[in-house]
Amino acid sequence: MKDSIIYSLFFFFFFFCFGDFADSLTPDGLSLLSLKSAVDQSTAGSAFSDWADSDASPCRWTGISCMNITGFPDPRVVGIALSGKNLRGYIPSELGNLVYLRRLNLHSNNFYGAIPTQLFNATSLHSLFLYGNNLSGQLPPSICNLPRLQNLDLSNNSLSGSLDKGLNNCKQLQRLILAGNHFTGEIPAGIWSGMENLLQLDLSDNVFTGSVPEDFGDLKSLSGTLNLSFNHLSGGIPKSLGDLPVTVSFDLRNNNFSGEIPQTGSFSNQGPTAFLNNPLLCGFPLQKSCKNQAPSSPGNPNSSPGSDNNPKKGLSPGLIILISVADAAAVAFIGLVVVYIYWKKKDNANGCSCTGKTKFGANTEKSRLCCSCINGGFGNSDSELDPPERGRGEGELVAIDKGFTFELDELLRASAYVLGKSGLGIVYKVVLGNGIPVAVRRLGEGGDQRYKEFAAEVQAIGRVKHPNVVRLRAYYWAPDEKLLISDFISHGNLASAIRGRNGQPISLSWSTRLKILKGTARGLAYLHECSPRKFVHGDIKPSNILLDNESQPYISDFGLNRLITITGNNPSSGGLMGSALPYMKSSQTERANNYRAPEARVQGNKPTQKWDVYSFGVVLLELLTGKSPELSPTSTSTSLEIPDLVRWVRKGFEDENPLSDMVDPVLLQEVHAKKEVLAAFHVALACTEPDPEVRPRMKTVSENLERVGS
Template identity: 60%
Template sequence: MTNLPCHLFLLLLLNSLFLYKTIALSPDGLALLAFKSAVSNDPQSSLATWNENDADPCHWPGISCANVTGFSYPRVVGLAVAQRNLTGYIPSELGSLLFLRRLNLHGNNLSGTVPSDLANASSLHSLFLYGNSLTGPFPSALCNLPRLQNLDLSFNSLSGAIPLDLRNCRQLQRLLLSHNNFFGKIPSGVWPEMTGLVQLDLSSNQLNGSIPPDFGQLTSLGGTLNLSHNHFSGEIPAELGKLPSTVSLDLRFNDLTGEIPQSGSLANQGPTAFLNNPGLCGFPLQIICQNQPPPAPPINQTPAPPVQSVSQKKGLRTNLIILISIADAAGVALIGIAMVYIYWKIKDRDNEWCVCSSKGKPGAGGGMCTWCVNGGVNMESTDGEEEEDGEGKEGELVAMDKGFRFELDELLRSSAYVLGKGGKGIVYKVVVGSGIPVAVRRLGGGGGGDTGGQQRYKEFAAEAQAIGRVRHPNVVRLRAFYWSQDEKLLISDFIPNGNLATALRGRSGHPKLPWSNRLKIAKGVARGLAHLHDCNQRKYVHGDIKPSNILLDGECNPHISDFGLNNLVSITGNTTDMPPFLGPQSSLAGSALPSMKKSSGSFEKPSPYLAPEARVPGARPTQKWDVYSFGLVLMELLTGKPPELASPSTSSGLQIPGLEHVPELVRWVKKGFEDGRPLAEMLDPAVLHESHVKKEVISTFHVALACTDGDPEQRPRMKTVSDNLDKLGS
């Protein structure tokens, strides 16, 4: 019995040690274990190492911590367990994480409501819950969070009306509620309170009623205001024209009616913004609004004509007939003279060319000649006299216009050196006897001599002539071509200062591009692409926009090269395995152009600048491919990083079903904006010191994000992109 007190003492000591061990985990860790307990299925064992025996949760996967003044242990500031197929619900205990700044649970199978207790996590600034199965109403309590800037609840099953309490979310910068079941009218008075809102997406819900005019008070908005796939009705409020010029509207698939207002930024929208609204009419849609019939004149207001004698009436009628006949004859004569004048002007213009200066005046260098002569890359001319200098036959150097004159022998005697080679031929710089440098692309031999070759020559000639008619200061001009059984040559303007890919990487002894030049290049490329996409109402597709195809002149003006090249290469029927430039049977024997043999069996990898849908076998090219590629070029201009930052296996971020080839750069930029990452971490260090251009940089980022949207229909037209960029820095 004397040993009993000792035994009791030992038992109490052991219990105390055990109790100490169980409560050793920090309060933040206990809140996280409540989330682990709320997860009923964890197929990837993402939370398996969350152990209650640890002192703190800071080394757990998905958890980030920071030291906070006044606490002896680190506090949880980030919880990111995304795309892990977790099944369960969000526990209210997460609201006790007072220093939590970022909560990212997107891409799981979480259900239930968004707990109102999350409003207790007063440091929260980013909440990403998209891509789950959450239900219930909009969590208005979250608007009490003083620092909440990013709220993404899209792709869930939330329902109910948009509450008036949403106006309390004054600090929000991004609000994404698309692909839910919200219904009813949007209350007025919400949006004027949200002056800092940069991104708003309410698409794919059941919202109805009229579009609130106070959307026009979102003066900080950028990118796309997406209200598509709802049931909005009534007219488009003219107040939307007050939105910033960089905003693209998406009002598709609604029940809107009436004429589209032509005020402010509304006048800059393309037709895609208004499609599938059967009641809409007016520009830019090809639907003419039916004008109301003019009102009838007031009764008894027209004085009766004076009574005239029979002789007076006859005389007046005869005089009127004579005057009308004379006027008709004069009108017909004037119309005939005008038609003859227009005919000869068009004929003269088709036979001329102009060289323009970089200052926009006719002169030397590339300038403001922005017309493009009638013709199509896939159409043959039916008028034999349309381009008399574009006619020719096999074995001749065919110039596109009278302004480009030198003989084939002169070309062959000129000095030349190789600029580069690839699957689409070898490119040489050739300086002709007059001292003018030109770029000569050699496409190889084959495709000539037989009947099939003659047909291919006709197709090639028609294609080359049509390409040569496209004239714009930001598109490299095709000047001439040569076709024989052994050789096919394309002669174009030589642009002297390399390409954008080289400029972005920096050259020995040359600093990297400053922001002013980057914006200048972006604007020029956008103008050139917009011109190609709507050249005399013909819809061309470039199909291979990338920095190496953007050439720069001495003043850093961009010139898009290789337009139409894919079609020409296809017509020749050549593979990438080309024979040497000169062979025993070559009709160009003795040429000064050097030869270069491409290794057998070599091939070019798909360009990393291709749109994801362009990689699908058999896909038909669209202009939205060019928009996506241009968006990638913009991102590279902004970040200085190439499209592929990492291999696909290490890619992170949202996986878009069916679009596995989304470049890592696009994922990285989108994730950076989602996470609210500082601009200094995303921008090219070469332009970081230019702090005065912050607004221009942010606006350009939004344009790039819109261009690289995973849905081709959501991407803006190049004309809209060009207009938005032209307004920056002006």
């Protein structure tokens, strides 16, 4: 490294004293040449191929951005972006001479050595992205001498030492990401309350010890994830973290925290994964009661306050009375159950039954009144009892919603046409005799020995009742045919709305897009948190988000993969509906599913709710950018298609590209929506985090979107 520094100094001395270009190349260009000389040229590739010392200005060089500054005849360098170039070398101190440098982006290379303190003479720096290198040494205390510093990402390096309390001078800092280094010691307290603009804090995968500072709770602007995982932090989790915004997710895994998890404020929004691998932690949401971890008394660490050392001591009189009262209450409860069953049977004897065993379409007033008592509650099942014993012979329609009154013959005689075809079956639009359209999905012919399993799955799907989820109304079971009958949603799907039916996209206003996003998020959150099975959809994409004539979204196709597995046959082959209804080949081209989460693309992985969160994030990005992440394997890329939309957007934010470069041009006309669009981008980036554990729950996503535009 010393040889490289000597060479750099000689390089500059030679340039200034003897070079013919010294009078032509700007001072900023000369400073940049120090970076070229500091890099091993065998690793440079084409990164510096156009960095010619004979140029008058460096502004056309690869990775260099310039801007006209008042009072200077020549443009000044404001950005350096040479990320992911496999460059090996050190960061030269001469870059500190670039006094108008705003962004330094050298991440994902092989730079080594310490971060030079002279770099912070470039006082205009507001974004420093040096992650993914092999930088060593301490975090320079003078780094907060940069008055405009907003983004500091030094993750995945070999930095060490402790954090300096001088960090409290970083008043404008918005992102502090130091994950994946070798920092040690305690996280300093008393500095965080001054960081009023901090949005992201990631100190994970270091060697920090001690307790979590109480003033973390003062980070009122924090969003996304507070990540302290994979350290050696200990002690109790401070209750002050509950004062953080409810949208903040915690990641405190793999530490040595102890005691009970607080239950106040934003703690109520955290899932169990936030606290895993802390053996001494207890309490909700962990399935580990704190009753078995009684607090230690001062005199005896193995005893709890008020304990008696005499193991033969019997039950207290108060406890005996309590047990007796509980026994009496249990007897009374059993008596009430017996009386309820008696009156229930008596009601059924009088002809009022809600078991679903009557003929499909029964419509007596008495039956409606009886069933309304069961179905009155929000989210309750229309048939909470066991699946009816059907499907053993000719096949029969089974009502999930008793409001539907039609027979199988009427269904087969009705006018119909194919809406689409996929691995989840052919979907028909069927118009009944009363003029009501329904969607009929044909699942296949097999699975005749698994009726009870099939019926139980269908009943679970039928219990889902939410304004943004397609409602299942009935099903048909026979040995040679399985059909699902659900609501028909009139205005196609979101994919058609975005891309158009004939290649002509429909112009969606920001308010319409926001309405679609909010409704879809609410529906997904319901499936994850409130549905009987806590469903995982597993295939969220625009074609599975249906729209009505008011652009209200409806999530479709959830729970179908399991039903296809049960039926075990190709749903697109002949069968009852295949012969009774006209067949039309779907015109939809099969496209690569780039909405899937990275872990979902690994064969053998089971679907999780975090898959859905990622997929929803990609849909959100598509509505924000107007660019599709899907590419047809038979077509070439167009300006509206981005093979990796998530990576493209992330790079845009890292490089601090103007929002106008990423957002759908249609939305640029709605000036009032700029702040809302930016807020939605942050939600999308949180949803599409590579690590599924870091992604928020859909409930949190929905709550964040509800705040946008409200």
